[in-house]
Amino acid sequence: MLIARSIVLFAVAALFEIGGAWLIWQGWREHRGLWWIAAGVIALGAYGFVATFQPDANFGRILAAYGGVFVAGSLAWGMIVDKFRPDRYDIVGAVICLAGVAVIMYAPRSH
Incomplete structure (x- = not known):
């Protein structure tokens, strides 16, 4: 149950x-305005809170693992929202990152 909760929290983050x-990119680079930028700042602030709900108490571990989720999530976002087509190297890299997340977060440890 803790692993499922952790995975959901990574997805929300x-x-x-x-x-x-x-x-923020849309507000600034695509000239959509300050409201888009403000919404982006609020969303980024919410991200910071979501990480605090991870079951592991180690900030460095959570942030390191989230880096791999960010890589894969960014490619998925690009595919869904911007119609980006990742190549095989993008996909292999994302899989490697997610494997790293699994090792960092879910490897058995003796405390």
């Missing part, structure tokens, strides 16, 4: 962080 960065 990715939605907030990648979505927030995308909103």
